[in-house]
Amino acid sequence: MLQYLVNGLSLGAIYALFSLGLSISWAGLNILNLAHGTVFMVGALTAWLLSEQLPGVPFLLVLVIAMVICGLIGLAMELVVFRQIRRRTSDGNQQTLTTVIATVATSSLLIAIAEQFTGGQPQGLSQDLFVVSGYTVFGIRITNIQIAIIVIAAVLSFAVAWFIKRGRQGQALRALSVDRDMAKLVGVSADRLSALTMFGAGAMAGLAGVLLAVQINAVEAHMGEALLFKAFAIIIIAGVGSIGATVAAAVALALVETFVAAYWVSDLRDVVVFALIILFLLVRPQGISSKGWQRA
Amino acid sequence: MIDWLAANAPLLRNISVLALLGYSVQLALRAGVFSFATVGFYAIGGYVTANLLKAGWNWVAVMALVIVVGFVFALVISPVLNRLRHLFLAMATLAFTLFIQSLALSWATFTGGAQGMFGVRRVLPQGAMIAIVVVVVLIVWLTQRGVLGRATSALRHDELLAASLGVNVSRQQTMAFAASSGVGALAGFVQVSTTGVFGPDDISFSTVVTSLTVLVVGGAIIWAGPLVGAILVGTLPLYLVKAGNLSLIIQAVVVLAIVVYQPEGLVGIVKYLFSIIRKPFRKKPRETTAGAPAS
């Protein structure tokens, strides 16, 4: 029982790291980034490539490099794709729609590149990258990577929450989410802030990618897609842009999944997740955090 | 002609399915319903067809049933979708598709699980397949004009305004979504009844990408868009074979460039060129219309 709690918690921590970036870029920039799962995969892919090419590379360095690469992908998307679309279309509806389609196209580009490396096959991650060792505390087995995941996710969640709430840039981002034109008038640099947000969201997705790859010991070009489904559920449950609720929903969803798989039928996990999505859409489409800075 | 059709059967089949997928997305999109559910319905249509054909049903009956299943399923989930707008709608419908994909893997008795369904009778005659596509194109073309077409334009641009002018927004959007789902399911029927196989690979995220690619390459709103897009997406890989492994990357870059720089797609480019050529001959140059008439 407690064992599942630990497993669920570490899975929830990955979900949280992944969903936060998706949620913030949606709330702040009105971008539903369907390439977010692919950026996550690039993080895992980077870890795999580094460990293959440079055996014995320090894990911390791998984490940093993966985060920077994924951050830069996010930044590139903002500069080359989103900003161009914003310049070209003034109609808000049209802009939102074109942007979503563009993220799908970006995602297919990243997957095509990734498959050049993986050969379209799942690849195992070298064990040397991070030596997983387990401890048994009060009869519960917990691995060092699980501890790392939980600690990193907790620290980052607090950092992001603080940043959004108290940080100068975070407050500016909230202003941006309410009214982009108005925010510009009061001196918010919308372009710089969008770039920063996309970089941060990308870096967090990349981090989650490395951590999950180490935990499940595998890398695959389509590994982000299943996670996207979970992140949708989390955002629908939590409401867009709410940090605390997103983390809570991520952990709750992971626990539900873990327990359904453990005590019921493993195959029913996604059925339960989908049922939760429908339930929340019917009962509370704005998510559990009704107040906040998100837009519908 | 007949020889050519026979020789190019795989290509034509591919183009037909792509076109149907593209029209499915377009039917919803042009009424302001941003739906990613097409591939989900494609999956439902495909698996239902595979099972019924294996059970010995007549293909005409299967086709009719598949369309009805698509409609009914869409009407069942539309009350949920009707409450959603824009990005929430996109997310919820994509969640639906991802869920169907996951279900296809785990519900092996109906779907064949990871292996999928194979050895289904390939019963759809080529002529019938082409007729199906032609009928769908005709329906899309006809409904893009006249009363319905104008109401659809209004819905896409401004739901609030449309409602204030008397357009029944939720009913029209539900009908658009149902039509989109029906055509999506029909695409699944055509795929299975011409190839005999259907599995998780057919309904993966890359199919979502492909269906959107067909749409944006041709033109998202214009009736001819998905057809043009399907022909391009269907034939381009044949010419990109030389590029080998890089062909997928080249394709992705081209699509991305079109989305960002030419959102109206190829049909949009052609229309633009046409308007440039025609301009000097227009009866009323724009200059004379610029001043506001006094009353």
Add this chain to the structure above:
Amino acid sequence: MSLLVLDDVKVHYGGVRAVDGVSFSVEPGQLCGMVGPNGSGKTTTINAITRTAKLTSGRITFDGTDIANVPPFKLRRIGLVRTFQGIRLIPDLTVRDNIRLAAEQHGHKRRKSRAGAVTPDAFSEALIERFGLSDVKNERPGALPYGTQRRVEIVRALSTSPKLLLLDEPVAGMNHAERADIANVLKELHAEGLSMLIIEHDLRMLLNLSDHLVVLNFGKLLAEGEPHATASLPDVQRAYLGGSIERD
């Protein structure tokens, strides 16, 4: 009987009382002006009438019908139609199609079947002709001057044959000539007996046009009555001159 009656209408968003207990009525054939400083609840009142803002409490009846029982898209059927603050023309459709779109939405089948009745197309053509839009009817609205776009919006609303036309700042952002132009159109319609409720920032324009004036401030009804008399009331003067007025 009054055409439109607002009875103690309240629209609250969380703690914000956008409209807080407003009652007034519009008589048939009346041109009623509604003024008030920014944020006084004018647009929210129109939104409440057209059911785009949810009533917290109160009651709105139009032509004897409680509008709470009418879905928003059917309001036009009972003769209630509005324009919006910003220009909302459909960019893909020509001027003519924008107007036809509105004319044909309700009852075009019935109109066709009645022998000798005006079809929506003929009806829109007549309006286009009458309001001097013939030259631009095949243009897309995006290319037209601002004033012309506003005119198209008003004609589009008229093509639904409304009993009451709600106009939300019909001359906002216009130059002097364009304003005068729209004012003439409104005068003409008023003379024909069309009932209108017009939100306007420009008090002077409403003084000359309207035959009833409603003044809102902080979501409440500050005053109503004969336009010139109402405008010169000390409370109204204070609300307007007390610094809260802004021109955009």
